[in-house]
Amino acid sequence: MKYLSTRNPDHLVSLSEALRDGLAPDGGLYVPETLPHVDGTKFVGHSHIRYIAEDLLAPFFAGDPLAHDLGDICDETFDFDIPLRDLKDDTALLELFHGPTAAFKDVGAGFLASCFSRLNKGAEEPLTVLVATSGDTGGAVAAAFHGKPNVNVVILYPKGKVSPRQEKQLTCWDGNVRTFGVHGVFDDCQRIVKEAFADEAFRDRINLTSANSINIGRLLPQMTYYAASSVWYRKRHGVEPNYVVPSGNLGNVLACLYARECGMPIGEVVLAVNENKPVVHFLETGEYKGFDTVATVANAMDVGDPSNMERLRHMWPDVDTIRQKISAYQVDDETIRQKIRTGLDDWGQVWDPHTACGVAVREQLDSPHWIVVSTAHPAKFDTVVEPLIEREVTIPDQLAELLDRPDYSSELDPSLDALEAALVD
Numbered sequence: 001m002k003y004l005s006t007r008n009p010d011h012l013v014s015l016s017e018a019l020r021d022g023l024a025p026d027g028g029l030y031v032p033e034t035l036p037h038v039d040g041t042k043f044v045g046h047s048h049i050r051y052i053a054e055d056l057l058a059p060f061f062a063g064d065p066l067a068h069d070l071g072d073i074c075d076e077t078f079d080f081d082i083p084l085r086d087l088k089d090d091t092a093l094l095e096l097f098h099g100p101t102a103a104f105k106d107v108g109a110g111f112l113a114s115c116f117s118r119l120n121k122g123a124e125e126p127l128t129v130l131v132a133t134s135g136d137t138g139g140a141v142a143a144a145f146h147g148k149p150n151v152n153v154v155i156l157y158p159k160g161k162v163s164p165r166q167e168k169q170l171t172c173w174d175g176n177v178r179t180f181g182v183h184g185v186f187d188d189c190q191r192i193v194k195e196a197f198a199d200e201a202f203r204d205r206i207n208l209t210s211a212n213s214i215n216i217g218r219l220l221p222q223m224t225y226y227a228a229s230s231v232w233y234r235k236r237h238g239v240e241p242n243y244v245v246p247s248g249n250l251g252n253v254l255a256c257l258y259a260r261e262c263g264m265p266i267g268e269v270v271l272a273v274n275e276n277k278p279v280v281h282f283l284e285t286g287e288y289k290g291f292d293t294v295a296t297v298a299n300a301m302d303v304g305d306p307s308n309m310e311r312l313r314h315m316w317p318d319v320d321t322i323r324q325k326i327s328a329y330q331v332d333d334e335t336i337r338q339k340i341r342t343g344l345d346d347w348g349q350v351w352d353p354h355t356a357c358g359v360a361v362r363e364q365l366d367s368p369h370w371i372v373v374s375t376a377h378p379a380k381f382d383t384v385v386e387p388l389i390e391r392e393v394t395i396p397d398q399l400a401e402l403l404d405r406p407d408y409s410s411e412l413d414p415s416l417d418a419l420e421a422a423l424v425d
């Protein structure tokens, strides 16, 4: 399998090169040359996602040196539960928050850490993994890479615009992880990352790569939980499920769409978005443009110019085709708060703001058989959730363990120059 740049179909690279580059040299995003047809019926016998991952990902690793390590990479990545729980009203919940940092990003971050430790083994220069985060990605990447040899991590997050516990997960690392609170919004952080890739001298000097979802290595493992949950759902209920995917930078929903294109039994795919409107505006008008980021209670989805729009439009250049393949519903903060407030009575669940956004969309859909993707644990958002439900949310052990650690972060102006100066300090 080869990977090509969304901006140049002739720029073909191996999986290892695509992972290592992060972003293609022309600024495009790597995509698989073709999406293989995968026979999902063979997954029915697998109760553990790790085995589904190995079968699903084998064609994506074909011909690459990492193919020999795929089994071990899957063991290391899928070492926590990813349950699909039936709720009520033909609705199930895909719980992606049982990993080290209690968000779905743990899957892609763990996978990339596994791949990079093999790719850069014995290399003279350490890799620098540069990450922009609106809250969850940075913590997951820090946790996955902390203490790993021959790799440094640099995290940029918008100061004051992530939840206090997310901030703790970002700032509590020393050693090979450096974290900067940027005076700006998430899209400033994402812009700095892309400018860093565009600056050849800078890129080479620090041996740059990324663990954002611009890296195809984030999307490949995320396909696995869509493959697994769709097969499990169909086995339980006899029909293929539809999905509601809370969405910001669009990496998670692209993974769902890739899984469907590979032949997984996935019906409709609906994006649940917060007050940030690039996707809804695009589907309504057919014109894509980025917007200023709007701060919302579902802050991990506060993205004004989603990176993976480029992959979506590369897969289906015609907007009418995209309209047939996905739809998107926008949910305002007041509705998200309302869903959190009534979550226990209506569903017996405490929702985090992102899952609550998804639930608000599910409740508007009349048809049966939906899986709502639950992207994060509510304890990460205690300052939003607890006043609404008027009780404390139990903190997962792995999150509790970080809360008393010291803070190692610094602040940064929103420019590549400021980052360069900070890194030579």
Ligand SMILES: N[C@@H](CCOP(=O)(O)O)C(=O)O
Pocket (backbone or CB within 6 Å): 132, 133, 134, 135, 136, 137, 138, 211, 212, 213, 214, 248, 249, 250, 251, 252, 300, 301, 307
């Ligand atoms: N929602 C993200 C923003 C970064 O998106 P990614 O898809 O590039 O990881 C976050 O929580 O940081």
